[in-house]
Structure formats: C-alpha cells, structure tokens
Amino acid sequence: MSQNTLEYVLANRIQGLDTSAIRKAFELAGSLKNPINLSIGQPHFPCPANIIEAGCKALKDGKTAYTLTGGIPELRSALAEKYKTTNGISYATPERILVTSGISSAFLLLFNALLNEGDECLVVTPHFLMYPAYIKIYGGKMNTVHQSFEPEDLKDFSNKKLKIIIYSSPSNPTGKILSRKQLEALAELAEKTGAYLISDEIYELFDYDKKFISAGSFYEKTITLSGFSKTYSMTGLRLSSILAPEPITKALTTLQQYTIVCAPSVTQWMGLEALKTDMSSYIADYKEKRDFVYDSLKDHYEVEKSEGAFYFFIKIKEKDDDFILRAIKEKELILVPGYIFADSKNYIRISFASEWDNLKKGISALVALA
Amino acid sequence: MSQNTLEYVLANRIQGLDTSAIRKAFELAGSLKNPINLSIGQPHFPCPANIIEAGCKALKDGKTAYTLTGGIPELRSALAEKYKTTNGISYATPERILVTSGISSAFLLLFNALLNEGDECLVVTPHFLMYPAYIKIYGGKMNTVHQSFEPEDLKDFSNKKLKIIIYSSPSNPTGKILSRKQLEALAELAEKTGAYLISDEIYELFDYDKKFISAGSFYEKTITLSGFSKTYSMTGLRLSSILAPEPITKALTTLQQYTIVCAPSVTQWMGLEALKTDMSSYIADYKEKRDFVYDSLKDHYEVEKSEGAFYFFIKIKEKDDDFILRAIKEKELILVPGYIFADSKNYIRISFASEWDNLKKGISALVALA
Numbered sequence: 001m002s003q004n005t006l007e008y009v010l011a012n013r014i015q016g017l018d019t020s021a022i023r024k025a026f027e028l029a030g031s032l033k034n035p036i037n038l039s040i041g042q043p044h045f046p047c048p049a050n051i052i053e054a055g056c057k058a059l060k061d062g063k064t065a066y067t068l069t070g071g072i073p074e075l076r077s078a079l080a081e082k083y084k085t086t087n088g089i090s091y092a093t094p095e096r097i098l099v100t101s102g103i104s105s106a107f108l109l110l111f112n113a114l115l116n117e118g119d120e121c122l123v124v125t126p127h128f129l130m131y132p133a134y135i136k137i138y139g140g141k142m143n144t145v146h147q148s149f150e151p152e153d154l155k156d157f158s159n160k161k162l163k164i165i166i167y168s169s170p171s172n173p174t175g176k177i178l179s180r181k182q183l184e185a186l187a188e189l190a191e192k193t194g195a196y197l198i199s200d201e202i203y204e205l206f207d208y209d210k211k212f213i214s215a216g217s218f219y220e221k222t223i224t225l226s227g228f229s230k231t232y233s234m235t236g237l238r239l240s241s242i243l244a245p246e247p248i249t250k251a252l253t254t255l256q257q258y259t260i261v262c263a264p265s266v267t268q269w270m271g272l273e274a275l276k277t278d279m280s281s282y283i284a285d286y287k288e289k290r291d292f293v294y295d296s297l298k299d300h301y302e303v304e305k306s307e308g309a310f311y312f313f314i315k316i317k318e319k320d321d322d323f324i325l326r327a328i329k330e331k332e333l334i335l336v337p338g339y340i341f342a343d344s345k346n347y348i349r350i351s352f353a354s355e356w357d358n359l360k361k362g363i364s365a366l367v368a369l370a
Numbered sequence: 371m372s373q374n375t376l377e378y379v380l381a382n383r384i385q386g387l388d389t390s391a392i393r394k395a396f397e398l399a400g401s402l403k404n405p406i407n408l409s410i411g412q413p414h415f416p417c418p419a420n421i422i423e424a425g426c427k428a429l430k431d432g433k434t435a436y437t438l439t440g441g442i443p444e445l446r447s448a449l450a451e452k453y454k455t456t457n458g459i460s461y462a463t464p465e466r467i468l469v470t471s472g473i474s475s476a477f478l479l480l481f482n483a484l485l486n487e488g489d490e491c492l493v494v495t496p497h498f499l500m501y502p503a504y505i506k507i508y509g510g511k512m513n514t515v516h517q518s519f520e521p522e523d524l525k526d527f528s529n530k531k532l533k534i535i536i537y538s539s540p541s542n543p544t545g546k547i548l549s550r551k552q553l554e555a556l557a558e559l560a561e562k563t564g565a566y567l568i569s570d571e572i573y574e575l576f577d578y579d580k581k582f583i584s585a586g587s588f589y590e591k592t593i594t595l596s597g598f599s600k601t602y603s604m605t606g607l608r609l610s611s612i613l614a615p616e617p618i619t620k621a622l623t624t625l626q627q628y629t630i631v632c633a634p635s636v637t638q639w640m641g642l643e644a645l646k647t648d649m650s651s652y653i654a655d656y657k658e659k660r661d662f663v664y665d666s667l668k669d670h671y672e673v674e675k676s677e678g679a680f681y682f683f684i685k686i687k688e689k690d691d692d693f694i695l696r697a698i699k700e701k702e703l704i705l706v707p708g709y710i711f712a713d714s715k716n717y718i719r720i721s722f723a724s725e726w727d728n729l730k731k732g733i734s735a736l737v738a739l740a
Binding site: 008009010011012013014017042046047052055056059060062063064065066067101102104105107108112113114115116130133134137138163194233234235236237238245247248251254255258259260261262264265266267 | 381382433437471503606621634
C-alpha cells in the first residue's frame, strides 16, 4: 500500500491550523551565514545555576515518578505564597492552584474545559498568536478590542453572551501593560456577561516601570496564568501554574489527569527553587535594552515604548512580509511579521532578549531599513 | 462576590469526566497504617543511573530552552533506528516520528486531530481507562471487541464508518499480547473501513514469552505509540513517541506546536540515553514475579496467565467495589476495580510491579480473600 494514494482525514477542528508563517521566517533564517536575530521569544540568559542544581538534585533523589496530578504540594504552597505576596492576591490557596506543563498546556486545559462550539470570546489585541488557534480548535467565535481601549469601548460587548475574555499583560507582542482602569473594566464586563476572565501573566516579572497589576488582586473570579519559562529561562522544561476559583481548578485538574497527567516531576522541583531566585539583575539588563531600543528607533519608526515583556511592536510603511524579506536580504536581519498577532499587515515584532552585540547590530539595521 | 453563589459553566465535552473511582481507592489507602499495595501502575525500580546522569548533564549543558516541536533530531534518529531494529518497522524514518510528552499527550494529539463529533471508534477491551475518556471528550462513539476475539468477530464492524481502532498490547489491564492473526485482522478492518489503527505499545519491553509484535511491522499505516515512562521508570518525566504516516505526523506536529509545544528538553536527552540501556535484568525480575503470581493464584481464582505489562486481571465472585473494600478492611490490601477497564463489575486488576516482600504479602492476602 503506497502512502501517497491515501487520503488522511483529519478532524474539522484542526483544519486550517497553520504554522507556515513562522516556519518560513525560520527557514529563511537557516540559510543565512551571519544572521542578526531579533525574532527570539525567550530570554537570552541561561537558567540560573541554583535552579539547574535543584534539577540535578531532584534527579539524583529519584524524583522521576508521576507526581500528584495538581502538582507537588511544596510547589503549590510556595505558589500560593507568591500569589499573595508578589501579586497581591489575598485569597490564593494551594487548593486553587494547578501546576501544569507550560502556559500552552494551561490554554489547552482552559479552552477544552470552558469553551463550547459557538461560544463568544473577547481577545485584547494585538494578542498572543495561540489565542485564535485555541478558539478555533474548540469552535469559539473571536471578538477583539484594541489594547488602547477605554472602558466605554467595552459597551458593545456587554450584551453578548461572552464565555472567555483573555489578554496577556505584559503583552506579547507589544510590551503593553494594561492599566488598572482597563483591567477593572474587563473584570466588570466578565461579571456582567458571566465570562471567564483569563489573565496571562507569563511576562509579569518583565515590568520595567512597575506598572504591572494582577487582575486577580481585585477580582476573585480571575483565572491567573503564571509561567516559569520566560522568567527563569526554562522554556523547554514546561512549567506553569493556574490560579482559579476552586471549582474551576478542580475541573481542570480532572482534565489534566486525562491529558497532561502531571507537569514534569523534576521541573516542579526546579520551580520550587526558582521562586526563591532573585532575578532583578536580569530584569535591569532588559530595562536598559528596552530604553536603548526605544531611544534608537523613536525618530525613525512609529513606535510606542514597550512597558514589559521583551518586545516592541513597530509600525512599518510596507507589507510586513515584504519588509521581512527585505530585512533578510539586505541586512541578514530576522524579524517576526505582525499579522500573526493582529489584524493588520503593517507591523513587525522585535525581541530585545539578546546579547548587546546582536541587539545593536539589529537596531542599526532596522534604522537603515526605515 | 462570594464564590459559592457562582455557577461555573463548563464545556459539554468534559461533563461527566470523573476520576472518583481511583481517587476513592487512593484515599482509603491513605488511611492505612501498613498497606499492602498491588495497585501501582508504574515500575517499582528506580530509573537507571546512566539515564539520571544524562539528565544532569543536559541540565548543566544548558539544555533548558524550547526544542524543535517534533523533538531533538538526535532522539528522532535514535527512535527511527529502534523502530527498525527492535520493532521490525522497516519504513521508520525520523520524519515520521513525533516526540511528545508522555503517551497521554499522544492520545490528546491523536483524538484531537482525528476524531470528529459522532465518529465511531473500536476499542479492544478490557482497555486502558483513558480511551473512553478521550472518545467522550472529542465526541466519538465507542464500540468494543473482547481481546480474545477471532478474526470473524470483526465482521460486524466492517460496514461501520470507523474512524479509530485502538488497543494496548501488551495490555493494561490484562497483560494480554494480541496475536499476529488478531493484529492482521485489525489491520484488515482498518484498511477496509478507512480507520486509523492506533497501537499503544507502552509496555512493549514487558514481554515475558517473546510474543510481542508491532502491527507497524506489517501494516504501514499503523500509528505506533511508544513510551519511555514504564520501560525506564520515568513516568514523571513525560516522554513518548508517535510513529505514523508522514502526513499524520505533520498534522500532529502542527497541533503540538499549539498545545504541548515540545516534550521536556532535558527528558529528551535522557530518552536518548535510555535507548542505549539494557533493561533485560529488570524484565527477568518481572517475569519471575509474573510466574509467581500465576502459580499462586491459579487454583484460587479464574485467571489467565499475564503475557506482558505487569498486571493480572482477575475474576472475582462479588462486585469489584465490595471486594476492594473487603480487601482493604480485612487485609489492608489495595487493588484497582476492574469496572474502570471493562464493562463488567467482576474483575480486579493487580500489579506485580513491586518488591518481593510486598508482592508475597499481597498474594497471600488475595488467596485468603478468595
């Protein structure tokens, strides 16, 4: 039987899922001799040594078996404490926390558990590229509101039967941190419509002007997503947590038992050590880089100063795909097109999670391309 | 806003998912002083030291970032070689292999990608308890055929529009290894109906009489699932692989990019070392235990000799829940009820993945309970 003569019938829910845009950029990048890379979505620094040590210790202590579905009790307790002290979420308890395998797994559990076919979702845009994918997979309908919204802009949605409201703050791809006024308006909308408010806070520590606020600190029904991947440079180790009202945490835990089973055991012990680790020098380095990028670009591009994460979302005068191709050809510069994050083809995303040398070269190249 | 006054509306697809049966057994177990435990679904031996070392080395080498979605190339190549030499699957290539985060993640990807609402599935029963859960989550309809089936018993299904045929061999919960004749009949049915044949081979190495055959060795469209969890005692580290026709592997890889992202990086390097590790002494130990259990029980219970995995599925004269409660109360013996694996309430599952001392006590207790 030749494989080529077969028709492989996939489920409707995954038809049209496509990663070709990002792949194309990476393939092009692969052909370059000395690329300047401003496309990377993870920290450039190594995972701190004390966290690595904790991983080795866990391995040598034989922590290789399944953990409890919800996570090791030590980590859930430490996370409850973190939510209380760092995020101002007074009601955080271990029982409300599910440890899972990266923020993507958190999305998988949440959209799987909460979204029915046809349910309406509201996404603050520009948005993380996975949100539309999840809404599509689970049959929802996507509405958007721009991150610069005023509370009154949400009125249009208050009569919709919303099921999920989701945003990332600090934002990937823009670095925007939503204000208290905006978060309160989203919480009010969630309360009025009965929607779940999902606050994706994976970049919370990358907060350069102390603007970041957890919606959970004033709205108890918030579903708060926190990650270890970006903060501690352990993206490949797959660890994150969900703080939610207890009935939700319970449902997600049941679903996790049938899907993820548990977050990787060794990684959970690393997470426990990570929560004790002072990352302020790393953040200070990124703040300096944020300032450098803004000061270098502001006279050449229409760009808002990033407040968090490690991205700038930059307006360009041509189509993003064309600009990206030109950047590769003329400057060996690798960028990410904006259209995967927004309903517009006039933006690119750059990352300043980079060594100084690469960053300076990249920004010079961008200035020359303006 | 009090949390208790809220109604938390979950998606229909996860309504009724329940883990209370197993949880109840574990809770009861938790109250015992000196329990004898024959319920454990993972090896009792530690993960071999060379694999632990490989994990530490990967950590110290800074392998903490995202890997390629499909897995590190070194592991995919080693797996292709394993499939060729160990499983007799001549067409295995790295391009057909997706490294993922445990067999449960493989199910998640497969059922998500392949099953539409209303699609018919055929499950060889007694079956792994997650199959019905996945079929339910993704809206399929479940049909079963008993593991003792003859090829002609499949006739009833040949006019159905089957989408998925799935079995585990060696079987959890029975230890049964499907014969070549049975596998050929399932492959023929898959070919005739256009169904995907999913062969869950997580227990492949636990094959005490050299009976195990990979369906993929003679049917190229087989989707073969292989795990590291049980073989190398690393259930908490979340690593498995899927070998499938390339279009399927490609679709699953795209879906993985949006869900699992990648298998844990460090675990992948451990998997590479694991494939070089000789486990024959561990298997010999389990074979001896298998023989001991069978010889001890065969005159007291209606029981078939387990051929693989590390389970016996034992017929009892009372309702499984009653028997299990009696075992706990009279003997402090922990068992798993059969009804979570089969449409019958007259079986229990025991695991012989245990130290001799615990196993001998447990079997004596079982004999006394007969």
